[in-house]
Amino acid sequence: xxxxxxxxxxxxxxxxxxxxxxxxxxxxxxxxxxxxxxxxxxxxxxxxxxxxxxxxxxxxxxxxxxxxxxxxxxxxxxxxxxxxxxxxxxxxxxxxxxxxxxxxxxxxxxxxxxxxxxxxxxxxxxxxxxxxxxxxxxxxxxxxxxxxxxxxxxxxxxxxxxxxxxxxxxxxxxxxxxxxxxxxxxxxxxxxxxxxxxxxxxxxxxxxxxxxxxxxxxxxxxxxxxxxxxxxxxxxxxxxxx
Amino acid sequence: xxxxxxxxxxxxxxxxxxxxxxxxxxxxxxxxxxxxxxxxxxxxxxxxxxxxxxxxxxxxxxxxxxxxxxxxxxxxxxxxxxxxxxxxxxxxxxxxxxxxxxxxxxxxxxxxxxxxxxxxxxxxxxxxxxxxxxxxxxxxxxxxxxxxxxxxxxxxxxxxxxxxxxxxxxxxxxxxxxxxxxxxxxxxxxxxxxxxxxxxxxxxxxxxxxxxxxxxxxxxxxxxxxxxxxxxxxxxxxxxxxxxxxxxxxxxxxxxxxxxxxxxxxxxxxxxxxxxxxxxxxxxxxxxxxxxxxxxxxxxxxxxxxxxxxxxxxxxxxxxxxxxxxxxxxxxxxxxxxxxxxxxxxxxxxxxxxxxxxxxxxxxxxxxxxxxxxxxxxxxxxxxxxxxx
Numbered sequence: 001x002x003x004x005x006x007x008x009x010x011x012x013x014x015x016x017x018x019x020x021x022x023x024x025x026x027x028x029x030x031x032x033x034x035x036x037x038x039x040x041x042x043x044x045x046x047x048x049x050x051x052x053x054x055x056x057x058x059x060x061x062x063x064x065x066x067x068x069x070x071x072x073x074x075x076x077x078x079x080x081x082x083x084x085x086x087x088x089x090x091x092x093x094x095x096x097x098x099x100x101x102x103x104x105x106x107x108x109x110x111x112x113x114x115x116x117x118x119x120x121x122x123x124x125x126x127x128x129x130x131x132x133x134x135x136x137x138x139x140x141x142x143x144x145x146x147x148x149x150x151x152x153x154x155x156x157x158x159x160x161x162x163x164x165x166x167x168x169x170x171x172x173x174x175x176x177x178x179x180x181x182x183x184x185x186x187x188x189x190x191x192x193x194x195x196x197x198x199x200x201x202x203x204x205x206x207x208x209x210x211x212x213x214x215x216x217x218x219x220x221x222x223x224x225x226x227x228x229x230x231x232x233x234x235x236x237x238x239x240x241x242x
Numbered sequence: 243x244x245x246x247x248x249x250x251x252x253x254x255x256x257x258x259x260x261x262x263x264x265x266x267x268x269x270x271x272x273x274x275x276x277x278x279x280x281x282x283x284x285x286x287x288x289x290x291x292x293x294x295x296x297x298x299x300x301x302x303x304x305x306x307x308x309x310x311x312x313x314x315x316x317x318x319x320x321x322x323x324x325x326x327x328x329x330x331x332x333x334x335x336x337x338x339x340x341x342x343x344x345x346x347x348x349x350x351x352x353x354x355x356x357x358x359x360x361x362x363x364x365x366x367x368x369x370x371x372x373x374x375x376x377x378x379x380x381x382x383x384x385x386x387x388x389x390x391x392x393x394x395x396x397x398x399x400x401x402x403x404x405x406x407x408x409x410x411x412x413x414x415x416x417x418x419x420x421x422x423x424x425x426x427x428x429x430x431x432x433x434x435x436x437x438x439x440x441x442x443x444x445x446x447x448x449x450x451x452x453x454x455x456x457x458x459x460x461x462x463x464x465x466x467x468x469x470x471x472x473x474x475x476x477x478x479x480x481x482x483x484x485x486x487x488x489x490x491x492x493x494x495x496x497x498x499x500x501x502x503x504x505x506x507x508x509x510x511x512x513x514x515x516x517x518x519x520x521x522x523x524x525x526x527x528x529x530x531x532x533x534x535x536x537x538x539x540x541x542x543x544x545x546x547x548x549x550x551x552x553x554x555x556x557x558x559x560x561x562x563x564x565x566x567x568x569x570x571x572x573x574x575x576x577x578x579x580x581x582x583x584x585x586x587x588x589x590x591x592x593x594x595x596x597x598x599x600x601x602x603x604x605x606x607x608x609x610x611x612x613x614x615x616x617x618x619x620x621x622x623x624x625x626x627x628x629x630x631x
Contacts, residue, residue: 059540059623079247080544085541098537098627102251112541113243 003159004071005032006167006199007056013221014051025051026041026208026223028065035070037165038193038200042221043226049203050171052219055169056201057090057169069167082224087115091160091198095172097152099144105131105155106140112163128156134188152182157188168192170202186212243543245317246477252531260559263523267563267606268570270516271599275571276578277505280594282417284501285585286422295355296322297490298454298471301481304493304598307450308480316454319470321462326351329452333398334410335386340378340380342394344429345452355457363464364390373416375436375444379426381587383416387582390414394429401436423487425587456484480528485615496619513602519609524556528614533620536626549619556611557604568596 014026017129024050035040041049054060055067058074068077074085091112099108109127118126131137134154137239144152160168170189174182192198193214202213210216211231218226253260298316300306307329319327331344349370353359362380369375378388387393395408403409411431418426439445456471458464468484476484485493535548571591579589 002489054624057540083539083542083544085542086540092540093535094627098533098540100248100534100537102255103248107247111245111248112536113244115542 006035006037006070007031007033007201008068009052009056010063010068012055012062012063012067013064014048014055014060024223026062029223029225031217032226033199035199035203036193038190038212038214039202040213040216041201041203041219042205042207042210042216044221047219048223049219051168051223053171053201053203056093056167058086059092061195063075063179064147071103084115087112088163089165089167090164091168093153093156093160093168093170093173095175097144097149097156097176099152099159100156101144104141104143105147107137108144109159109162110154112159116163126162127158130162131155133161135160149177153177153180153185154183154188157185157192161192161196166197166199168198168199168200172203172205174206176206181213182206182209183229243547244554245538245543246554249535249554249558250524252534252551253532253559254529256528259523259526261521265560265562266519267516268566270373270512271603272570272574273447273566273567274509274602275568275591275595277509278592278598279349279571279578279589280586281502281505282595283589286588291356292358292421292423292487293391293464294458294460294485295487296456296458296467296471297487298456298484298502298561299452299481301483305452306480307448307452308454309450312451312480312482313454315474316456316471319456319467319474321464321467322456323409323456323459324351324354324457326455327451328455329433329436330400331396331398331429331431331436332570333396335396336399340386342379342427342429343366343425344398344431344509346433348433349430352430356419358420359417360420361415361535362418364413366415369414370606371532372414373432374412374439376411376429376431377415377417378413378429380416380418380463381426382429383413388416390416398447398521401440401445403404403439403445404443409439421489422588427587440478444494447477451490462530463505465509487537513606514555517606517609518554520560520606521613522609523559524610524614525554527630531618532621535621536623539621539623539626545619549615550622551602552615552618553608553611556615557607560603560607564599564606567603568599571599572596594610 004239009029009031011237012026012029013024016023016025041052043049056069062075066073068074069089072085074082077085082125082188089242090124103111104126109130110123110194113123113126128137128140131140134155134157136151136158139147139151145191147155148237168189174185177185189200189202189214193200202209215230216229216230216231220226297307300308315326326348329346331346334341335343345479353366353483362410369377369538376394378394382388388414392413394411397408401409411429437449440447442450456467458467464486470485471482471484493631538548539545574588582589
C-alpha cells in the first residue's frame with residue numbers, strides 16, 4: 001500500500017447491462033498510483049482499460065467502490081462538480097484526437113481556458129506557449145483537417161496540458177498514428193512526465209509504446225488487476241498493488 | 243460558459259445550408275409581416291371608425307342606390323346635425339390599370355362630417371368654389387404625380403360621358419386624414435357637377451345616391467338615430483339599413499371574404515413549414531456535433547453550457563433570418579403601397595406587426611433549438627465520444 005498516492009482506487013466495480021445480460025468490466029479493483037508516474041495500462045480487449053481510465057478521469061461513474069484523486073473522492077461528486085474538477089485537474093488525450101474540426105489549432109487549445117478566469121490575451125498567450133511546447137507554433141492557424149495525424153495528436157496534447165493539470169490521461173494516443181508520429185507523441189509524453197512532472201496514465205495495445213512508460217499495469221480479462229511491471233528501477237514512482 | 247466562436251463556426255460549417263436556412267426563414271418572416279400588414283390595413287378602418295357617424299345604405303345591398311329625396315328627410319331625423327352623400331364613381335385614370343377610388347360628394351358637408359380631413363396642399367376654398375375641382379388623397383397624388391392645378395381625366399364605366407371622353411377634374415387640394423377611418427387614396431369631386439352633367443345629358447348613369455353619411459349631434463344616441471332611420475323608410479320605396487361606421491367598415495372588409503382568416507391560415511402554414519425545416523437543420527447540425535459535445539464535456543464544459551451552445555445556434559440562425567425578413571418587409575413597404583395600396587389603404591408594416599414577427603422568430607428559434615439542445619445536455623461523455631464524426 002502506497003503512502004498518499006495520487007490515484008487511489010478501492011473496490012471499484014463497473015457493470016454494464018446489455019440486452020438483459022450483465023457484464024462485469026471492472027471487478028472490485030484496488031489500485032494506487034503515485035504522483036509523477038508514467039503508467040501504461042495494457043491488457044486484452046474487454047479487460048476494462050478504457051473504463052478504468054474513464055473512471056479515473058471522471059468521465060464515467062462506477063457501480064461500487066471509490067476513486068480518489070489527490071485525496072478527493074470524485075465518485076461522490078455530482079455532474080457540475082465533476083465537470084469543474086475535470087476542467088482543473090485532468091488533461092485528456094484521445095485515440096481519435098477529438099479536436100473540434102471547425103476550430104483552428106490555437107482555438108482548440110484555448111477551449112479549456114474558457115473555463116478559467118484568464119483574460120482573452122492571457123488565454124491566447126497560454127495556448128501559444130502550449131503549441132510551442134509541442135512544436136506546432138507555426139501551425140496555430142491551421143484547422144485539424146489541414147494537419148497530419150501526428151500533428152493533430154500533438155495539438156490534442158497541447159490542449160490537455162494548457163491548463164497545467166497534474167494528471168494526463170491518454171487513451172490509445174498512438175493508435176491512429178504511424179510509427180514515426182507515434183514515437184514523436186510518446187517522446188512528448190515522456191518529456192511532459194520528466195520535465196514537467198505530469199502524472200500520465202496511458203491506455204495502449206502497443207507493447208513498444210508501453211515500453212516508454214515507467215511502469216506497465218496489466219489488466220486481466222474480467223476486469224481484475226494482473227501483474228505490475230516496473231520498467232525503470234531508478235524511477236521515483238512506481239505502481240503498487242494494494 | 244458558452245464558447246461563442248464555436249457557435250458561429252458551427253453555424254458556418256456548412257455555408258450553403260446556413261445561407262439557405264436563413265433565406266427560407268427570411269422569406270417566411272417577410273411573408274408573415276406582409277400578410278399581417280394586409281390584415282391590419284383591412285381592419286384599420288374598423289378600428290378607427292368614428293362613433294358619431296351613421297351610414298345609411300339600401301337594405302338590399304350596397305350596390306342598390308337610394309332616391310335623392312331621402313336626403314332632406316334624413317336631415318330632419320332627431321340627432322342628425324350634418325349629412326353628406328357619397329356616390330361610387332368606379333372610374334380609372336387614363337387606363338384601367340390605374341385604378342383608385344373616386345366618389346361624388348357634397349364638398350362643404352364632407353368637411354363637416356369628416357373633420358379628420360386636412361389639406362396638405364391647395365385650399366378648401368378653391369375646392370368649394372370650383373364645381374369641376376377635386377380633392378385627391380396625398381398617397382394617390384404622389385403615386386401619379388398629381389399637383390395642384392393639374393387636370394385629372396377619369397373614365398367611368400358607371401357614368402360614361404356621352405361623347406365617350408373622360409371626366410376632367412382640376413386638382414384643388416391634396417388631403418390627408420388624421421384617422422384611418424378615411425384612406426388617403428381617394429378622389430372626391432362635387433356631387434353637383436355629377437348631377438348637372440346627368441341632367442344636361444353630358445353623361446349617362448343613375449341619378450340616385452349610394453350612401454348617406456350622417457353626423458350625430460353630441461348627446462344624441464346613434465342607436466336611436468339608426469332605429470328612426472330604419473323605421474322611416476321601412477315601407478319604401480327603398481328600404482334602408484342604417485349602421486354605425488365600424489359596422490359598415492367591417493361589412494366592407496367581409497365583402498372580400500374572410501380575408502383575415504385566410505391570411506392567418508396561410509401565415510400559420512408558412513410558419514409551421516419553416517419551423518419543421520429549421521428543426522430538421524438543427525437536428526442534423528446537432529447530430530454532426532455529437533462528438534464535439536463529448537469533447538467539450540470531457541474538457542469540463544457543463545451540460546448547461548452545451549445546451550446553451552445548441553440553443554444559441556438556433557436563436558442566431560433564426561434571428562438572422564427573422565431580421566432579414568423584417569428588413570425586407572420594411573424596405574418593400576413603398577413598393578407594396580405603390581402596387582396594391584389602393585386595395586389596402588394604409589398598408590404599413592407597423593411596430594406591433596414587427597413585434598409579432600420578432601415573437602414568431604424567437605418562438606421558431608426556441609422550438610427548433612430545444613430538442614437538439616436537450617439531447618446534447620443529456621448525452622453522456624462516453625456515448626458522445628463514441629459517435630462517428
